[in-house]
Amino acid sequence: MATQDKQASSWLDAAIMWVAVAIVVASIVGYYYFTWYSDLVRVLGMIVGVGVAVLVAVQSQFGRIAWGYVQGSRTEVRRVVWPTRKETVQTTAMVVLVVLILAVFIWALDILLGWSVSLLTGRL
Structure with missing residues (x-):
């Protein structure tokens, strides 16, 4: 049933x-x-x-x-427990700072590797 x-x-x-x-x-x-x-x-x-x-x-x-x-x-x-406005601003600022530092590092690495490849291939 x-x-x-x-x-x-x-x-x-x-x-x-x-x-x-x-x-x-x-x-x-x-x-x-x-x-x-x-x-x-x-x-x-x-x-x-x-x-x-x-x-x-x-x-x-x-x-x-x-x-x-x-x-x-x-x-x-x-x-x-939601973060306060101050904590949110500080965390956002840190994320932006780290992204900018990494962007500059990757850009410099790209320039260095591009220069080294040009040097090795004889295009410089």
Whole structure:
């Protein structure tokens, strides 16, 4: 009996996901079909279509698992200790400085190797 329930729920979940995909496809087709409306109306229609598709998809088992993952991710982002503005500026300045130093080093190495190859081939 449990196997039948599992098979029925998996079939229903698949059907729900296909309905959600069909809604997204319909909103995309509608965007390109209704060209006589302004872009704003068409984009709003697509946003509404995707929103409805997400609401439909969340009704499936996979959608509930994905939504739980999103909620867990939001919780983890809230726990992150973000750097202060001063730390961000200092880190960015250090990265720019190291990039400039490496750029000058690679440029000097290129000049040196170019000169040495020219000297070895007799083009100097």
